[in-house]
Amino acid sequence: MVQRILVVEDDPLLAESLVRALQQQGYRIGHARRGHDADSLLQAHRFDLLLLDIGLPDIDGFELLRRLRARGDATPVLVVTAREAVDERVHGLDLGADDYLTKPFSLSELEARVRALLRRARPAPAARIVVGGLTVESDAHSAKIGGKHVDLTAREWALLELFLARPGHALSKVTIAKTISDSDAGVAPNTVEVYVSRLRAKLEPAGIVIRTVRGFGYLWEQPLA
Amino acid sequence: MPDHSEAGSIQARLLRVLMVSLVALLLLCAGVTWFVAFRVANDAYDHGLLDPMMDIVQNVREGPLGPSLALSPREQEALLFDGSDRVFFGIRDARGRWFGGGAHDIPRPSGGLSPRKPQFYSATVNDADVRIAAMATDAGFEVYVAETTNKRDRLVWEVILTGLVPSLLVVVAAVALVWFGVSHGLSPLRRLHDELAQRSPNDLRDVDLSHAPAEVRPAIVALNRLLLRVRETSEAQRRFLADAAHQLRTPLAGLQMQLELELRASTSSSLRATLAKMRDAVLRTGNFTNRLLALARAEQSAPPAPDDSPVDLRELAERIGAQWIAPALDRGIDLGFDLSPATVHGDPLLLADMLQNLIDNAVRYTASGGAITVGSGEDAGGAWLAVEDNGVGIPASDRARVFERFYRGAAAGGDGCGLGLAIVKEGAERHRASVTIDDAPGGRGTLVCVRFPASSKLSSPALLDAYAAA
Numbered sequence: 001m002v003q004r005i006l007v008v009e010d011d012p013l014l015a016e017s018l019v020r021a022l023q024q025q026g027y028r029i030g031h032a033r034r035g036h037d038a039d040s041l042l043q044a045h046r047f048d049l050l051l052l053d054i055g056l057p058d059i060d061g062f063e064l065l066r067r068l069r070a071r072g073d074a075t076p077v078l079v080v081t082a083r084e085a086v087d088e089r090v091h092g093l094d095l096g097a098d099d100y101l102t103k104p105f106s107l108s109e110l111e112a113r114v115r116a117l118l119r120r121a122r123p124a125p126a127a128r129i130v131v132g133g134l135t136v137e138s139d140a141h142s143a144k145i146g147g148k149h150v151d152l153t154a155r156e157w158a159l160l161e162l163f164l165a166r167p168g169h170a171l172s173k174v175t176i177a178k179t180i181s182d183s184d185a186g187v188a189p190n191t192v193e194v195y196v197s198r199l200r201a202k203l204e205p206a207g208i209v210i211r212t213v214r215g216f217g218y219l220w221e222q223p224l225a
Numbered sequence: 226m227p228d229h230s231e232a233g234s235i236q237a238r239l240l241r242v243l244m245v246s247l248v249a250l251l252l253l254c255a256g257v258t259w260f261v262a263f264r265v266a267n268d269a270y271d272h273g274l275l276d277p278m279m280d281i282v283q284n285v286r287e288g289p290l291g292p293s294l295a296l297s298p299r300e301q302e303a304l305l306f307d308g309s310d311r312v313f314f315g316i317r318d319a320r321g322r323w324f325g326g327g328a329h330d331i332p333r334p335s336g337g338l339s340p341r342k343p344q345f346y347s348a349t350v351n352d353a354d355v356r357i358a359a360m361a362t363d364a365g366f367e368v369y370v371a372e373t374t375n376k377r378d379r380l381v382w383e384v385i386l387t388g389l390v391p392s393l394l395v396v397v398a399a400v401a402l403v404w405f406g407v408s409h410g411l412s413p414l415r416r417l418h419d420e421l422a423q424r425s426p427n428d429l430r431d432v433d434l435s436h437a438p439a440e441v442r443p444a445i446v447a448l449n450r451l452l453l454r455v456r457e458t459s460e461a462q463r464r465f466l467a468d469a470a471h472q473l474r475t476p477l478a479g480l481q482m483q484l485e486l487e488l489r490a491s492t493s494s495s496l497r498a499t500l501a502k503m504r505d506a507v508l509r510t511g512n513f514t515n516r517l518l519a520l521a522r523a524e525q526s527a528p529p530a531p532d533d534s535p536v537d538l539r540e541l542a543e544r545i546g547a548q549w550i551a552p553a554l555d556r557g558i559d560l561g562f563d564l565s566p567a568t569v570h571g572d573p574l575l576l577a578d579m580l581q582n583l584i585d586n587a588v589r590y591t592a593s594g595g596a597i598t599v600g601s602g603e604d605a606g607g608a609w610l611a612v613e614d615n616g617v618g619i620p621a622s623d624r625a626r627v628f629e630r631f632y633r634g635a636a637a638g639g640d641g642c643g644l645g646l647a648i649v650k651e652g653a654e655r656h657r658a659s660v661t662i663d664d665a666p667g668g669r670g671t672l673v674c675v676r677f678p679a680s681s682k683l684s685s686p687a688l689l690d691a692y693a694a695a
Contacts, residue, residue, distance in 0.1 A: 011475045011476065011478075011479055012479075013476060013479030013480070013483065014475055014476070014478050014479035014482065015479075016479075016483075017478075017479050017482035017483050017486060018482065020486055021482060021485075021486055024486070055471075055475075080478075082471045082472075082474040082475050082478075083471060102474075103474040103475055103477065103478035104474055104477040104478035104480075104481045104482075104507070104508075104511045105478060105481075106481065106485065107481075107482055107485040107486065107489070110482075168551050169547065169551070170547045170550035170551065172543055172547070211554065213550050213560065213561060213562070214559065214560075214561025214562060214563075214598070215561050215562030215563045215564060215598070216543065216546065216547070216550070216561065216562040216564075219550055219551065219554065221554070
């Protein structure tokens with residue numbers, strides 16, 4: 001099913017670019033220039049993602065977001081702002097935004113954030129992710145390289161999903177440890193190394209590179225497509 | 226406070242007025258005292274002259290051989306004896322001839338004498354001040370008894386001294402008290418001066434009124450009103466710059482996306498090259514806009530305030546540094562971290578700007594195959610943030626200048642806008658931190674270290690607790 005994204009942006013050039021860029025990715029796009037229009041569209045239709053500019057001519061993006069969440073609408077929201085990231089991020093995240101992008105941003109950054117949000121919001125039942133020689137089917141807990149099943153432990157699987165959810169982003173050992181630990185038994189940041197090197201070894205045949213970032217953690221390098 | 230103003234110092238002015246009036250008062254007081262003392266001395270000693278005069282009056286006779294004094298020289302001597310003054314007399318008969326006594330040049334009172342009514346007056350005889358008692362007899366003789374003024378003068382001086390010495394002491398004490406009092410009274414002004422002198426030009430907060438005495442209050446209130454206006458003006462300027470930069474961001478975002486979309490779609494290599502150049506120019510403009518904003522923020526933000534939130538430098542370095550890992554990798558640079566816990570009180574946005582620019586600079590001037598390490602830590606000297614690279618390095622001669630706006634080192638040759646280190650410097654000043662540039666320990670490249678003052682963490686409750694626990 002085609003995913004629907006509502007782009008709320010009043011600048012004609014940026015709006016056109018956003019619509020075009022996302023259409024090229026195969027999404028169906030709705031567009032609103034004003035907050036009120038966006039509000040009515042959101043009430044009339046269901047969208048999989050809201051791409052929301054904060055500086056709108058009538059009601060600002062924060063107000064729109066507040067109304068959306070007040071209605072109990074959990075549509076993922078990616079805030080796009082020309083203002084300072086930190087302040088608005090805090091405000092936006094308080095109001096229930098899921099992620100934010102500060103203008104200007106690159107096309108690939110936009111695509112990655114949108115993809116990640118859509119995936120996070122709705123782990124698509126038929127989600128099939130292909131990275132290099134690796135094919136991952138989340139729901140089936142299956143990872144294959146060249147049609148051959150890769151045997152992963154629960155923690156390695158959690159680690160793989162974490163990397164796939166944040167492509168191109170460096171993950172700190174602390175973040176990794178928090179994510180892959182079971183609720184009771186914590187994972188020491190040092191043992192993360194063990195899991196990562198095991199996963200790395202298992203995925204290497206697929207041409208996947210998990211880089212070590214000195215004193216920080218790991219980076220899943222996006223293979224050149 | 227230098228005293229070149231016409232008004233001079235308040236202290237000197239007060240003292241001048243006080244001294245002049247006190248001295249005038251003292252002189253007036255001395256005059257009155259002298260006058261009173263003179264009267265007192267005369268009243269006290271005039272009686273003493275009455276006795277010899279009456280004796281002489283009773284003993285003047287009109288004899289057959291003319292007028293005579295029926296007192297023997299011994300009797301006269303006894304009559305005129307005085308321990309401290311010379312007493313002498315003269316008698317004048319009705320025809321104006323002097324006889325008896327030795328003194329025949331005693332001045333006579335201008336109004337003449339009346340019988341049986343003694344008169345006292347002062348005069349000068351042979352250059353000596355004298356006091357004279359005079360009376361006419363029924364027979365028409367005039368008797369004059371004169372006395373030098375030694376004991377009177379002594380009494381006058383005694384009275385004046387007993388009166389004036391304490392007054393003089395009071396004056397000296399008053400001057401001293403006023404000197405210290407004014408010094409003490411003016412200490413709020415000195416404090417105000419110190420407070421203003423220590424301020425950075427960016428610190429436009431109100432001057433604290435709570436300890437100001439009533440006299441200084443209006444001046445501080447006026448100063449605060451002025452500061453408020455300056456604050457509003459500079460805030461308006463800052464807002465203008467920020468708004469302008471923000472306004473630029475949206476069209477830049479549109480341009481960048483359009484160019485990237487076209488770049489992706491285009492198959493013509495010459496068009497692609499042009500588009501790539503345009504996109505790079507847009508990227509640079511975007512970076513420049515961000516730096517202008519950061520600089521505006523760094524310039525206008527207030528100095529460390531007690532309510533500054535604690536910022537975890539390690540967390541900050543992780544968050545900002547993580548954004549640079551992929552771009553660094555794209556350039557073949559190994560970006561690593563060496564982070565220890567460190568906390569400062571400050572402006573998180575500005576600290577992020579500073580680190581952002583430090584890493585940006587390092588990435589810009591490090592060649593492929595190089596390495597950059599972002600470090601944080603805290604020791605007795607305070608918290609620090611450091612970025613070390615093994616790139617081209619900054620020549621020692623350039624190190625002072627690289628903090629200037631739009632200065633780009635000769636060796637740089639990169640596409641930086643020349644604002645990065647200026648932002649770092651402004652941000653450091655805002656946090657009372659120092660920025661040093663050194664050769665990297667490896668001998669190649671640069672080590673930039675931002676060191677925060679130890680005091681900036683003293684108000685941290687967590688640290689105080691840690692000290693208490695230690």
